[in-house]
Amino acid sequence: MLNTVLILANEPRRRLLQALVAESGTLMVHTALGHYPPVSEMQRLVRVADPQVCFIDLTYPEEAMAFLNEARRQWPRTALIGVDPPEHVSLDVTGFGAYIPLPPDPDQLNEAVSRAVRRVSGGVYPQLFSFLPAKAGCGSSTVVVQTALELAQMGRRVLVLDCDLRSGVMSLMLKARPDGSTQNALYAMRAQEEHRFNASLTTAGGADFLFSSRSRMERLPDWSDFHSLLELAIPRYDLVLADLPELVNEATAEVVLRSQCVFLVTTQELLAVELAPRRLAELAACGVPDSQVKLLVNRFQRQELSVAEMAKYLGRPVALQLPNDYAAVRRAVVAGGPVDRDSALGKAYRQLAASLCNRGEAPASASGWGALLGKLRLAG
DSSP: OOOEEOSSSSHHHHHHHHHHHHHHHEEEEEEEESSSHHHHHHHHHHHOOSSSSSEEOOOOOOOOHHHHHHHHHTTTEEEEEEEEEEEEEEEEHHHOSSOOSSSSOOHHHHHHHHHHHHHHHOOOEEEEEEESSSSSSSOOHHHHHHHHHHHHHOOOEEEEEOOOTTOOOOOHHHOOOOOOOHHHHHHHHHTOOOHHEEEEEEETTTEEEEEEOOOOOOOOOOOOHHHHHHHHHGGGSSSSEOOOOOOOTTTTHHHTTTTEEEEEOOOOOEEEHHHHHHHHHHHHHHHHOGGEEEEEEEOOOTTSOOOOHHHHHTTTTTTEEEEEOOHHHHHHHHTSSSSOOTHHHHHHHHHHHHHHHHTTTTTTOOOHHHHHHHOOOOTT
């Protein structure tokens, strides 16, 4: 949930908006005032509150703008939302990220908050990469786990987010005894308890993981929970890898929207190839730019559909191939560790990890698989 301050012109308006905010499930009210605070009260508020969202009533524009100017100075990363703006107010001139009428309907409120928060938080995270399977069973989780282990071997601080809350199997792959879970971390974000986030992490193979507990949450997470999770996690790590289920919902849309690159993981299996265009369309509907989506063909076999055939059918080039080596993956799962690093698949994972470190630029000495992976360009 997002920590919120409400500044309304009078008590009836304050009570009305506070009730609606409380019902949103996205916002947690820290302070709610039915007046514009004087300087002394504003200074006290600045000391005790560090809100992610602040609503400012525009009933009295002069008082509202005085508060706005101080809020922008003291809270540069706070999303500012104007309430009941007069006609023809320019968003860019005033500095508000969004506006709402009073009372707003729930959809208006949620849309205004998401727009304002995303506007102030600055777009994509260059160290965040998402992996999305064309269909269940394409091996996306294996790709993420093995790439994360390689990144840790390279000395990178890496976090893996298992976002498949009901069916995530990463902890089973690594034979890990999780100290916490993605679910616990999301609960921590909702309660604004950073220490619970720390307790939710499990270290395996030198990388930090938020493993799915596969348990049902009392309330499904929303976009604000994932927003707060990323805001806390991103500054701590060199790279963050998110493993997603095949269907992007309103909550996990926050993850793909903020990713430097979204890898659509498919195989040459006909059903996976048939479903890949649907996944691409769903990403586009979420607002993910086409340039941020790359095709990754897992378990590539030369006797199956060729890269050219897949590219023609999907209407875009294949950015990356990983060779099929079922035996190597099976040995890794049985051991709960990395794929044999001297195998062709192990070398491919190492080159993929190097590409992520270099934002898509393969090492200059890359040859063989490295040369193929060198064709990957994450930035477009």
